[in-house]
Amino acid sequence: MLEQLLHLLFPHVCLVCKRLLLPGEEYCCANCMEGFDPFGTPSEAENILRQTIVCHFGVHFPFERGWCRYQFHKKSALQQALHSMKYEGLFNLGTSFGRQLGEWMLSDGDIGDIECIVPVPLHRLKKTERSYNQSEKIAEGLAQLLKQPVRSDLLVRKRYTVSQTGLTAEARKINSEGAFLATKGVLGRHVLLVDDVVTTGATLAAAAQALREGGARNVSLAAVAVAAKE
Secondary structure: OHHHHHHHHOOOEOOOOOOEOOOOOEOEOHHHHHOOOEOOOHHHHHHHHHHHHHHHHOOOOOOOOEEEEEEEOOOOHHHHHHHHHHHOOOHHHHHHHHHHHHHHHHHOOOOOOOOEEEEOOOOHHHHHHHOOOHHHHHHHHHHHHHOOOEOHHHEEEOOOOOOOOOOOHHHHHHHHOOOEEEOHHHOOOEEEEEEEEEOOOHHHHHHHHHHHHOOOOEEEEEEEEEEOOO
16 A cells, blocks of 8 residues: 555656656666566567466466566565555556557567457455456556457456465465356457466466366467566
């Protein structure tokens, strides 16, 4: 809450280092953003994402394409920014991250025949508590660049799950299994599934499975960051 108040009072100050932002900078200064540990190329990011998922799920979690912009490190500037986005009410930061991710995806040259953008949903009780879904805000930023609609109606979280933070990989998998349900509108579509951070891929795996069971033709993945091996 303090970070949110400070940024409302001083919107032209970097969220991380608190120095004045230069023209063209948004929320975080260029120096802090460089410290976010961006990937060198989209293909490098996709390889790391696939390795992370295969490490925890083997080859039983197929997806068409995958994009991440940053490697996530604990106690990093990126973690601080994402925490502010997720818990401190700075939801517009999610839209900014989404635009960055969209630019990154388009720099890859070919994003395939993606037809719609589906954010990982929050349970209605958790969304009421936070007042917004950070993945939905990221999806809105992506939509501005990709020119595809955000379809939050195509996937629902049918049961409440505890936060994945602090859980083991196996506990994350159990926590997410069966938590999602796709609606009829997903039938035959190539869906871009969006989350904020991929740690083990448990949430995305459960959501992607629900989309495929609902009849999605293909599921691709996009996230602001994927956890680095520490």
